[in-house]
Amino acid sequence: MKFLALKSRFKARHGERPLAWAQLSHQKVRLIVAMGGITFANVLIFMQLGFRSLFTEGATALPESIAGDLFLVNPSTRFIGARGFDRIRLYQAASVRGVANSTPLYIEDGVWAYSQENISFQARIYAFNPKQQVFRIPEVTQQAVKLNLPGSLLFDRLSRSSFGPIPQQFAEKGYATAFLNQRRLAVVGLFNMGNSFFIGEGNVIMSEANYRDLFGEEALKRVGVGILTLEPGADIAAVKAGIQATVPGVEVLTHAELIAKELKFQESTPAGPIFSFGAIMGFVIGVVVVYQVLYADISDHLSEYATLKAIGYSDLALLRVILQEALLLGILGFAPGWVTSFFMYGLLAHITRLELVMRLDVAVTVLILTLIMCVASAAIASNKLRSADPADVF
Amino acid sequence: MNPTPVIAIQNLTYSFGKGVLQKTVLADINLEVNRGEIVILMGPSGSGKTTLLTLIGALRSVQTGSLKVLDHELQGASKLKRIQVRSQIGFIFQTHNLLRCLTAWENVGMSLKLHQQIPPSERRERAITMLQAVGLGSQATDYPDHLSGGQKQRVAIARALVNHPPLILADEPTAALDRKTGRDVVDILQRLAKEQHCAILLVTHDNRILDIADRIVQMEDGHL
Numbered sequence: 001m002k003f004l005a006l007k008s009r010f011k012a013r014h015g016e017r018p019l020a021w022a023q024l025s026h027q028k029v030r031l032i033v034a035m036g037g038i039t040f041a042n043v044l045i046f047m048q049l050g051f052r053s054l055f056t057e058g059a060t061a062l063p064e065s066i067a068g069d070l071f072l073v074n075p076s077t078r079f080i081g082a083r084g085f086d087r088i089r090l091y092q093a094a095s096v097r098g099v100a101n102s103t104p105l106y107i108e109d110g111v112w113a114y115s116q117e118n119i120s121f122q123a124r125i126y127a128f129n130p131k132q133q134v135f136r137i138p139e140v141t142q143q144a145v146k147l148n149l150p151g152s153l154l155f156d157r158l159s160r161s162s163f164g165p166i167p168q169q170f171a172e173k174g175y176a177t178a179f180l181n182q183r184r185l186a187v188v189g190l191f192n193m194g195n196s197f198f199i200g201e202g203n204v205i206m207s208e209a210n211y212r213d214l215f216g217e218e219a220l221k222r223v224g225v226g227i228l229t230l231e232p233g234a235d236i237a238a239v240k241a242g243i244q245a246t247v248p249g250v251e252v253l254t255h256a257e258l259i260a261k262e263l264k265f266q267e268s269t270p271a272g273p274i275f276s277f278g279a280i281m282g283f284v285i286g287v288v289v290v291y292q293v294l295y296a297d298i299s300d301h302l303s304e305y306a307t308l309k310a311i312g313y314s315d316l317a318l319l320r321v322i323l324q325e326a327l328l329l330g331i332l333g334f335a336p337g338w339v340t341s342f343f344m345y346g347l348l349a350h351i352t353r354l355e356l357v358m359r360l361d362v363a364v365t366v367l368i369l370t371l372i373m374c375v376a377s378a379a380i381a382s383n384k385l386r387s388a389d390p391a392d393v394f
Numbered sequence: 395m396n397p398t399p400v401i402a403i404q405n406l407t408y409s410f411g412k413g414v415l416q417k418t419v420l421a422d423i424n425l426e427v428n429r430g431e432i433v434i435l436m437g438p439s440g441s442g443k444t445t446l447l448t449l450i451g452a453l454r455s456v457q458t459g460s461l462k463v464l465d466h467e468l469q470g471a472s473k474l475k476r477i478q479v480r481s482q483i484g485f486i487f488q489t490h491n492l493l494r495c496l497t498a499w500e501n502v503g504m505s506l507k508l509h510q511q512i513p514p515s516e517r518r519e520r521a522i523t524m525l526q527a528v529g530l531g532s533q534a535t536d537y538p539d540h541l542s543g544g545q546k547q548r549v550a551i552a553r554a555l556v557n558h559p560p561l562i563l564a565d566e567p568t569a570a571l572d573r574k575t576g577r578d579v580v581d582i583l584q585r586l587a588k589e590q591h592c593a594i595l596l597v598t599h600d601n602r603i604l605d606i607a608d609r610i611v612q613m614e615d616g617h618l
Binding site for chain 2: 016017019022023025026027301303304307308310311312313314390391
């Protein structure tokens with residue numbers, strides 16, 4: 001209704017359609033084919049960017065969830081938790097001037113099975129002293145006290161669905177059990193953290209004590225990440241330098257550096273470039289489609305454009321018409337492209353159980369890419385416009 | 395009234411090609427067309443009529459000689475200047491050359507759009523008034539594909555005349571029409587030109603329409 005009112009007002013004021021729109025809408029079939037082409041290109045770009053974010057996001061879920069000022073890791077570890085270091089080093093670092101508190105985070109892989117009959121999956125186990133603040137996840141902090149129960153753990157809702165319907169069961173019955181390294185454990189709470197695509201499929205959090213029960217006393221000597229809290233007003237850089245000078249065999253990282261290290265590992269995987277390349281292909285297809293449409297439009301109407309030149313239109317005025325056509329096409333093609341991609345994301349997320357969501361920043365990126373694509377095509381196609389010689393119309 | 399002629403040509407020479415292939419199409423042309431005068435230019439094919447018309451219409455650059463159209467010297471005129479001159483001339487072509495995607499009145503409106511001083515809100519009214527003047531008031535919202543040949547040519551006349559140009563250039567406007575519709579078209583053209591006191595330079599082969607002319611100019615091998 002609003003649109004109609006606007007349209008009639010537009011008609012009442014000028015009564016005249018812009019030439020670009022008249023030109024485009026005159027040949028309905030061509031318009032639909034063009035929109036289809038742009039929609040196709042858009043869906044392609046959306047899918048590739050979606051896949052890329054799928055593989056590259058979640059990479060920093062773990063480091064972003066850890067609270068602390070400085071972090072100690074094994075210098076040769078490629079990603080967090082791949083290799084541990086000797087707990088003695090953590091004690092040594094704790095004695096460095098400026099460090100207020102130190103606590104270890106243990107990271108291990110365990111074999112998870114929802115029930116004994118089910119196939120098993122690799123779960124990442126994080127263990128810490130529940131009296132300490134290690135995670136900056138409010139749900140974990142609130143439920144930390146429950147972890148003191150023997151054989152208890154917290155379960156990550158964002159684990160793969162193959163880990164079993166733990167969240168549903170927990171919500172319905174108030175408890176759930178599963179097997180970890182063939183020992184029956186109780187799920188006493190849930191939290192949200194998520195995984196990077198390449199490391200782990202699900203997360204659980206437990207206490208140091210339960211971790212020791214599962215992996216033995218020796219396991220507590222190998223720390224995944226040493227977490228240091230500094231005294232108020234301490235200079236992070238100075239403390240970091242102090243630890244580096246006195247404690248051998250560890251790498252000291254700030255929070256930002258810890259995140260950067262994890263990201264660097266993720267980016268060394270080929271997923272990012274592969275899907276970026278796919279997105280570029282979509283862009284190129286879009287340019288070709290829009291170019292073809294505009295070129296055909298100009299060729300078909302060459303005598304008309306020449307006539308317009310003859311009666312006094314400048315090249316620039318006609319170039320503007322072509323640009324308007326391109327932008328109109330871009331917007332008209334983007335809308336169905338976005339809708340299609342939205343449903344494709346939903347469908348793929350349903351099938352693959354991966355977290356594919358239509359995000360605003362991705363949508364805006366694709367819209368801008370689409371408009372650039374259309375303007376680029378218009379710029380190439382406008383060469384043809386120059387061949388419209390007004391002297392030929394007589 | 396403007397005492398100076400709308401077209402003043404002195405010693406105009408024009409040739410195509412270069413070097414040994416150079417072919418002179420217009421040689422030493424002198425011509426004046428006064429305000430409100432209808433001049434028919436006749437001559438066999440290849441005599442240079444159309445080339446002369448495109449030069450007067452500022453569609454080609456003048457090579458040698460002087461060509462003044464509406465008080466603008468086109469000898470050495472810039473591209474921008476030529477575009478400005480063109481917007482003050484009404485053009486009628488052999489084929490109608492209407493934009494197929496626009497309705498009759500929108501086609502006429504394309505001429506009005508060139509003149510910024512005409513408010514957009516008036517375009518429709520002006521265009522339809524002009525279409526009524528050529529007898530197409532009820533076809534204003536039809537697309538060219540739904541109009542007959544004669545009707546299309548009348549829309550083209552409306553497009554050429556809607557801005558009240560002091561000069562109309564027409565290239566065989568009746569060539570694609572049968573005898574009767576051709577007659578109707580030139581009658582309308584003549585009537586409106588007299589009403590608006592506008593000069594017409596019309597190129598034609600058509601002997602049947604010579605009576606509308608105030609003056610007939612014969613052209614042969616680039617000479618008048």
